[in-house]
Amino acid sequence: MSTARRTEAVPLLPDRFLRWFAGRGWTPRAHQLELLSLAKADKDALLIAPTGAGKTLAGFLPTLVELAESPRGDNPGIHTLYVSPLKALAVDVARNLERPVAEMGLNIRIEGRTGDTPASRRQRQKREPPDILLTTPEQLALLIGDPGASRLFETVRRVVVDELHALAPTKRGDQLALALARIRALAPDLVMAGLSATVKGPEELRRWLVDPRRGAAMAELVEIKDGAAPDITIHATDERLPWSGHTARHAIPEIYEAIKRHKTTLLFANTRAQAEMTFQELWKVNEDTLPIALHHGSLDVGQRRRVEAAMGEGRLKAVVATSTLDLGIDWGDVDLVVHIGSPKGSSRLLQRTGRANHRLDEPSKALMVPANRFEVIECEAAREAALAGEQDAETVKPGGLDVLAQHVLGVACGGPFDADALYSEVTSASPYAALDRATFDDVVEFVATGGYSLRSYERYAKIRQTQDGLWRVANPGVAQRWRMNIGTIIEAVSYKVRLGKVRRAAGGVVGKANFGGRVLGEIEEYFVATMSPGDTFMFGGEILRYEALIENEIYVSRSSSEAPKVPTYVGGRMPLTTDVAARVRAILDAPETWDTLPTQVREWLTYQAERSVIPDRNRLLVETFPRAGKHFLVTYPFEGRLAHQTLGMLLTRRLERAHARPMGFVASDYALAIWGLSDMSAMLDGDLLSLDGLFDQDMLGDDLEAWMADSALMKRTFRNCAIIGGLIDRNVVGAARKMGRQITMSTDLIYDVLRRHEPGHVLLRAARADAARGLIDLERVVEFLDRTKGRIEHRALDRVSPLAVPILLEVGREPVYGAFQDMLLKEAAETLVEEAMGPR
Amino acid sequence: MILSAVLRRDIVEPTISVAGVALVADVAGALYEPSSSALIVADLHLEKGSSYARRGQFLPPYDTATTLGRLAQLIDTYRPRAVIALGDSFHDRAAPARLNEADRVSLAALQNGRDWIWVAGNHDPEPPAGCGGESLAVMSLGALTLRHEPSAGAQGELAGHLHPVAKIEVRGRRLRRRCFATDGARVVLPAFGAYAGGLNVRDAAFGSLFRPGALTAWMLGEEGVYAIPTHGLRPD
Structure with a gap:
């Protein structure tokens, strides 16, 4: 901290604050004072600081000073809103704030409002709001839809958003950006502060914090460099x-x-x-x-x-x-x-x-x-x-249309709205800055009647434009249902894990449990789907035996089994980032640096160089070889598992058309392996197959469309958008669990029907945008195909290469694809019939 | 179990034998009885979409058109003399009145020149007004009894209501599909409607209808129908 700044900034702090700092043996830090002076000048600010830099106090100091210096009247309303992604963080911060407030004898009321806050207190908070309200994006969205919203928010002077780097790139971030745009309209004087860990592109977060219609295009930046290198x-x-x-x-x-x-x-x-x-x-x-x-x-x-x-x-x-x-x-x-x-x-x-x-x-x-x-x-x-201090680029993506739909209905629940004004307000939030008017109108239509070209739901409209041109909710039931469905987090369907015994009836039909024991926790549906009764798995540090699924609980018993059948492939959910991937490619391509690697790894790479070739950082290596009666094609894009899965789906389709008779594929963060019945080495040699053709960017056209039509990943993405956008109710999804996944099937069915009849529907657009960034990671596939165009290096080998061993060991854990499903059904029918009917 | 075959679009359609009557199990989820030239489907749930819309959930209003379109394809293939819908053809009592004009016209076109029977279901206990056809509570087709809800101990019964689906595991991979559930004495048909969900045949609701171990699930693939015996079927 520079002396100059300290002397010039100290007058910013009232005496009792200086005494409090001194009493604790502290001096105010430069960034704390800087935020204070920016706040006094009514400037929005982003503070970037590593953990442990006193970020929270810096965020609240302007509020505490202002409240200490200019006492407010009776029931003056909320002064500062604090928003954090975690309920627990809101609680933690309340505790940390109350201490300086008490020690300085400030008359400031601080309260939290989360999903756990009792209804009575929430009601009271609306009548007698605290000076500082600590809350979450979901609670804020709920308050936006409250008829008392304008009275509640018009007094707000300051908003502090914590962990902005984690919130901004998500749908919760979109939801929060929209809520804050609304609050800005109600409280034109408010000043924003964002708190963030170190990020690659602070500009995006700086834009996120401001309303460009009011002047500055970006918030001021206050940055504390990381301390000692880790x-x-x-x-x-x-x-x-x-x-x-x-x-x-x-x-x-x-x-x-x-x-x-x-x-x-x-x-x-x-x-x-x-x-x-x-x-x-x-x-x-x-x-x-x-x-x-x-x-x-x-x-x-x-x-x-x-x-x-x-x-x-x-x-x-x-x-x-x-x-x-x-x-x-x-x-x-x-x-x-x-x-x-x-x-x-x-x-x-x-x-x-x-x-x-x-x-x-x-x-x-x-x-x-x-x-x-x-x-x-x-x-x-x-x-x-x-x-090297490098950060992963996590870009703020265009805001989700499903989130916008939820917000539009919320605004209507809070009071009538004018579409022009709301459009202007929405596009003042940076995730929606590029939203065009036609798309916005589509979203409003979607909210009103479903947005279908077959206009059959007019009479059931949720919001209607009245004679004065304003949109209003059609009836109070709409607002009530909206409140039940708020939020952008779609929990994976999960089951309670309960210790207990199960009664079995004849024929393997499971009856009611004889008694239910303790609940150990919850487990995601996709994991349950991989297990059969009798399987053992590890949970909460114990080995458990899966007994049965009854309604929405799975019954388990303790098992003495030594080796649980743990899911071996719940692989890293987050794929390798682009920057680290580039460095991995660079390390591989620079044998002179290998001496830092362990001997075993060095030997492995040296074998690869002898038997095949080390992937060049600017080229794409493709190996083909026979193994165990099948023919393999292995390639090493290093683009992360999700992008590789998508690539695998698309390549398999093309190989099928080229009569390479592909049977399946498996993807890791580094490589993709496809196997089939035809000799792909010979096909490539005889010009029956061309790698440039195989990896051509045109696979992103019809092949992608055709695959998305049937992709389980797309269907899951669509389901989330349908819930967030309000097409189907959350509680319907919950209740459906009792019925054995009926509704999970139904959103798939809705997807099929909608895709066929209205492929440009706003919800499908939302799902495609999500999938491109998320589960199918299309952006990386696009970049990859572009980067490697005309730079494919092929090696036809007589056996598996050293580099291919890790990916081949993953074979057998891969998902089923397309037409292969029928082969499996046929196989099951034949082998099982044989078992049952064949000679003993 | 008789695995004879009828040729259609180069695809082998298996035959399910119930009480001595041979029925073609179509991959679309319908049964065809050749001797009386009857096409049998269950649980169309027409206008399920608009039924949800009344409660503020605007499902795509194309489910009826989709379901009728699939039915039209089947009718085009088999040219049946009669079409029998085994109940829950309409999602609710008011559904017939909500049919839009285009769907009403395509339904009438399908009915033209053939018998059309609406068997009553729990969703549609009344005859559907203005939707043509003949309405029956239960009907007989030769040795077969056709009704909506399967009844315990029946012989030669075709029914719907339960929306059977089956789940299998092959080589570590799982598939969940609509299916015909049969034991040779009866068949429970899969739901045909575009928005109809499914219930696993391992559920207790099936346990009271089929003798232990006697149930075979004829699972609908993309190209064919595959018979899986009880011991290959998994609960959800």
Whole structure:
């Protein structure tokens, strides 16, 4: 902090604030004063700071000063809104704020409002609002739709958005941006402050915070550079490094030793399954019975709160966690962060590593444990990127039309609206800046009557334009139903996991449970769908036996089985980021740098260079070879699993047309392997197949369309848009679980019908936009095809190449595709009939 | 189980035998009885979309057109003398009145020149006003009894109501499809309607109709119908 700035800024702070800082042995930090002076000048601001820099206090200081200096009258209304992505963070911040407020003797009322706030208090908050209201995007959206919204928000002077980097790129961010645009219209004087971790492109967040119609196109930027560079080691092993998989089992003894050497260790896994496995393996070697706990989103809430409390009190030696602990909350004295598997991107690596050691001037310490050979290179790439201070680009995408639909109805619930004014307001929110008027009108039509060209629902309209030109809700029931359906988070359908015995009737029909025991937590439907009764799996650190699914609960018993049937492929949900992928390609392509890699990895790559070729960073390697009676085509785009899956779907279609008789494919973060019955090496040699043709960008035309028509990923994406957009009710989806997935099927059926009859429908546009960014990662496929056009290098081999081994080990875990389904049905029919009817 | 075949569009359609009557199981989810030239479908749930719209959920208003379009294809293929809809043909009592003009015209065209029977269902217990055809509570077709809700212990019964789907696992992969559920004495037909969901044949509702182990699910693939015996079927 510069002396000059301090002297010029100190007068900003009233005496009792200076005394309070001094009393605690603190001096106000430069960024805190800078935010204060920006607020005094009515300027919106973005504060970018690493963990532990006193971000929250900086965000609230302007509010506290203003409230201290100019006392307000009776029931003056909300002064400051604080929005955080996590309920728990709102609670945490309330606690942290109350202390300075009490110690300085300020007369400021601070209250939280989350989904857990009792109805009576929520009512009171509307009558007698606190000075500072701490809340979540969903609660804010609900208040927007309240008829008292304008009275409630007209007094707001200041909005603080926490963890903006995490919110802005999501649908919750879209929802919040729209709500804030509304609040700005009601409270024209308000000033915004965003708090964010270090990001690659602060400009996007700066735009997110302002209303360009009011002047500045971007918020002012206040940035604190990261403190000491983190100390990141990559685990080296003498054990045999696994070829594939995500368990890191080989490294458990050394991780355990590291835990013993440190005060408190936080272990991050990428998936729940990986966390369970790590926890289980650690306890197998936990001879000192160290207090090691487990924390992930599926565990019972009470259990999670107990772990968090124990951690806060310093009673734990280690916690194995998933991304549920990525954000916000203060975790006390963590001095080591262990990353199980690759964190997949440098921002995640930096943010998670930052959980260790909350002081800026000391390096945070992290240990990365690659779970397989490829991950060794990936961890190296991620470390390089992190040490270079590189951040992953997570761009703010155009706002979702489904979210806009929910918002439009919410606005109508709050009071009549004028379409022109609302359009102007909506496009003042940066995610919707490029929204054209025709699309906006489509969304309004969708909200009103479904937006179909066959206008058969006019008489059931939810909102109607009245004679004065304003849109109004048709009846009070509409608002009531809207309130039930608010939000942009679609929980995966999940089942309660309950200990209990099940009665079986003849014929394998499952009857009611004889008794129900304790609920252990919740488990996602897709996971249940992979299990059959009798299978064992790991949950909450125990091995459980799946007994039955009854209504919306799965019944389990404790199992003495040694080896659970854990889902081996719930693979990293987040794909490898573009930047780390580029670094992986660069490392591979520079053999002179391999001496930093472990011997086993170096040998593996050297074999690859001898037997095939090392992928050139600017070219695409395609290998074809026979194996076990099938013919393989393996390629290495390094674009992440989701993009590879999409590519696999599209290539398989084309290979089918070229009579290569493809049977299936499997995708990893690095590679894609397709296998079939025809000899693809010979086909390529005889010009029956051309790689340039196969990888031509025109696959993004008809092939993509045809595939999307039938894609389970598209259907799931559509379902989410349908719920958020208000096409179907959330509670209908919930109630349907009892009926055995009837409604899950129905949104698929709705998708089929809509796609056939109205392919340009606003909800399909929303789903396509989501899918392109999300589950099918189309953007990366597009970039990849462009980048590698005319740069394909083919190797016809007589056997599997060393680099292809990891991906081939994933074979057998892949999803079924298209016409192959009928082959499976036929096979099942034949083999099962044979079993049942054949000779003994 | 008799696996004889009728040729259609180069695709093998299997035959389900019920109480000695051979029925062609079409991949679209309909049965065809050749001797009386009758096409049998269940649970069309016409106007389910507009039924939801009354409650503020604006499902695409094309379900009736889609369902009738699929029915038209079948009629074009088999040229049946009679079409029998096994109840819940309309999603609710007011549904017939909500049919739009275009759908009304295509329905009439389908009915033209053949017998058309609406068997009553729990969603549509009254004859559908203005929708042509003949309405019956239960009907007989040779040795077969056709009704909406399957009854316990019936012999030679064709019914709907339950919307059967079956789930299997092959080589670690799972498929869930609409199906015909049969034990040789009866068939429960899959729901034909565009917006009709499904109920797993392992559900208790089927357990009271079929003797343990006797149920075979004829699952609808993209190209054919495949018979899977009880021990291959999985609960949800």
